[in-house]
Amino acid sequence: MVRLPVYRRILSDLLAEDRRTVHSEQLAELAQVNAAKVRKDLSLLGSFGTRGTGYDVGFLLTQIDRALGAEDDWPVVIVGIGNLGTALVNSEGFSTRGFRILALFDADPAVVGREVGGLTVRSMDTLGETPGLGDSAIGVVATPAGAAQQVTDALVAVGVRAILNFAPRVLTVPPQVLLRHVDLGTELQVLSFFQLRRRAGERSPAAG
Amino acid sequence: MVRLPVYRRILSDLLAEDRRTVHSEQLAELAQVNAAKVRKDLSLLGSFGTRGTGYDVGFLLTQIDRALGAEDDWPVVIVGIGNLGTALVNSEGFSTRGFRILALFDADPAVVGREVGGLTVRSMDTLGETPGLGDSAIGVVATPAGAAQQVTDALVAVGVRAILNFAPRVLTVPPQVLLRHVDLGTELQVLSFFQLRRRAGERSPAAG
DNA sequence: TATTGTGAACCTCTTCACAGCT
């Protein structure tokens, strides 16, 4: 389920605040969804709640991690170590929860050799020599739009079967490759679209 | 519709390649969706296709822009000018299509005063003095997790009614504020989740 | 002929509502 990572984030925050238990209504409010949905989602993992009390935060977290494969080992390679790539390297979520950054690549000779987050940035043409880069690896594209497709092809060529694209360019991949696109500008557009619709609703409540 | 920005991105790329027309099947493949869905989505905007031919790329782009409010003016303020914030400032999608970066803020005195993308980073306590910061403004939170809620409260206090959160922390906002969360680590988890499920399906095809 | 636009069927996700457990 696509909402599990959201619950995970919430539970993790709750745990940091020493909250031991939580019930579906509270989770629902924090996740901006309906309480029944939370219960249904969580019941998919098994019956981990206690009637009358709620869910044990720590235990639920463990169960979600299991479901998300966070106990597996997912090697990650990041291509394009500009501002965005650097932000990703240093982002907590990229080196925990089963993910392990294997190598960083960049085409720019000025960037190659630089140390970022404890790893040395390597030249793109050494991609094929990366040890541990099997078909379970996830490739992250954080290059400018112009280089994105070429980089993607290179990743696919060395056997990467899952790609997370942050470049503002539509990519094409063979059918066996899983592709997910996060366009930062798109997110902004989605937000303004909802805001627009909401305002329209305010002006003409009958339409709601 | 939440897919319009995706079509927009594709059309924009096609236009850059001098493609003048496109039909629903092609759009569908690039957007990784079904052709009927594309047609239904687009027909919502009006009847802009030509039977037997397809859609005019440039014209369709204009129509999507109109629907997305890209002809409106959306002032954007970004708080947290680290690697991620800097990437956002420089990202094409944040200064085009109706968006206009109004001001940049950071709490770190070492960052305040620095020039990023043609704008001078300002101190957080000057937030309230930003001219043009009405209730149509969008606030972007790109701070570390620890500062995110506090920054959000400050944005809400000065009248911002739409917030895009990139910090890995669940935020709470009053009901009248629109909140959207992009957690970069979450995206990675969603990808690995699908990959996990796909592999499970390969091992036991009966389950699919 | 090629492709759109769309009613209708279908399906999946969401929400309700409550029995069942603690």
Place this chain on the structure above:
DNA sequence: AGCTGTGAAGAGGTTCACAATA
């Protein structure tokens, strides 16, 4: 009494399939 887990109803989104049309 409080809250989960879930069948059933409902809503919304997706896909089919084809008439309409360039």
